[in-house]
Amino acid sequence: MPRAVPFDVPPLLGLLTDAAVAKHLSRGMQSGQENPPQVALRKASTPLPDDETRWRTAPVRELLDVAMTRFDDNRTAADGWLAPRLHATLRMTRAEAGDGRLWNHLAMLVAPDYVVWRHKGAEIAQSSRFSGPHYTQCFSRLWWVAELFRDGPDYRPVEIACSVQDILNTTLRLDVIDHRPTAQALLAVFKSLISSGVPRPGDHINAVSSAVNTAGSTLIYDVLAPDNPPLVEDLQDWIADMAEAPAVHWDRLPEGPNDGRVPRTAIDVLVSFFEKLLVEAPVRRRGRVPTREDVGDSPQQSAVPAPREGVSLAKDLPSWMT
Template identity: 50%
Template sequence: MRRFTERRTGADAWLAPRLHATLRMTRAEAANPELWNFMSLAVAPDYVIWRHRRAATSEMSTPTAPADRFVGAHYKNAFARLWWAAEMFRDGEDYRSVEFACSNQDVLNTALRLNSIDHRPTALALLQVLRNMATRRTSRLGDHVNALAPEINIVGSTLMYDVIAPAEPPDADAVLDWIAEGESAPTVPLESLPDGPRDGKVLKSSVDALVKIFEKVHEESPYLRRRGAPAEESGSGVSLAKPGG
């Protein structure tokens, strides 16, 4: 909180990998909402209010945070959203992709809801498409995130991502070993990224295959077209309802 006093949203990219590397658990354990409710209501409610506070409505009122930041779904709860973002967007032990994902609020608010993000090559391909746009200095990147997310779900209803972009099964033993090592592991570093579980990296060929598909689909997207302009030159501020799941 002291580190990001001037830019609260910047805390997400910093905290997500460190939270994941501190709370070492399986996905099954992390799927328990009671854990995250306890974190938000009992362990660090001050952080939740600081990070997600709404402006006071009068001089007599105090800042508050939306209830779903305390007891909401995994993509809403203040801590669950960061842990799951780290889990979905990491590349094995490497958290650098998590930093990039969490530096964009639209990725956290939109992409994290997608069922297709459970397929890690899809998650990393989404980030690579966004990196390519950032390299080209595409304006209003958030609009593209909000358009690309439903496009990925739509394409995924007709294409089997796990066939087009195969992923090695995660090494469950490596995850369990990493969890066990947490008993004696030092505190996560504050100035450098920690190491995640060595459960296998995503095949570059799988990510590249999906990047080509996503960029082609997005190039032809109706979401961002305006007066016949190419998709990357427009921005319609598209909002996305929960896609289900």
């Protein structure tokens, strides 16, 4: 049974400026005590084309209602369920998704109640959850985690990426995640780390994420582990197919755009490198000064899995990287 929405939801998504959000976002909205000023917000927004079904709000609103019903007892778990389904419902290019005005509109006019439900702390949901960077804004971060961590049409890696909040809060911020083999290699390391049962895996995830970002750039990792060029036409076909596509299944992962999978050889090269970084990266546990026991003196003493034989930090890198 659909949840009752205490305000009118516009039929189409639109664009809403940061200035309009700053003007109309009240503490009452952030706490869930007030409804959005719909008339003022609609006047300030620009609707997207009504001849494109992908901009209709009803499918998105339905997904959010289902998420709030299913995950009311564990709200962080909603991220892993919603991210791939939101991505497969809001089909667009990265350039379109990079327009923060779209996410502002979704948060302020379509689903401010979801923002509060998911991100309200002791008193309010922070303003950056309504309008903020792509790795912080409530809906943008879910779309982008699905976009950056999917393997072509396969959304299963996205579920891993959403399983620990530190991946969303820290790893998603890294520029190197734009390089698909880097994203998939990091997930492979994270998956091994999580399955090993190491205490406080988020601390290790933050440490290796920082080390990977410090050790290289997208250009460097592309030299070490080249990716295949994106299949742009296949992506465009997937976007165009939205007009005829059924609603995403609630109990089965959707299929993303078939725009090319990440080369397995490229992932393997980087996994070996990142496992080495994982062992050597200083782990800064929350609330205390790190000690030698956080990482150990050797792979055998470390609390994280030992790296496989392969790339070493300096020996196997090009000379211009060392």
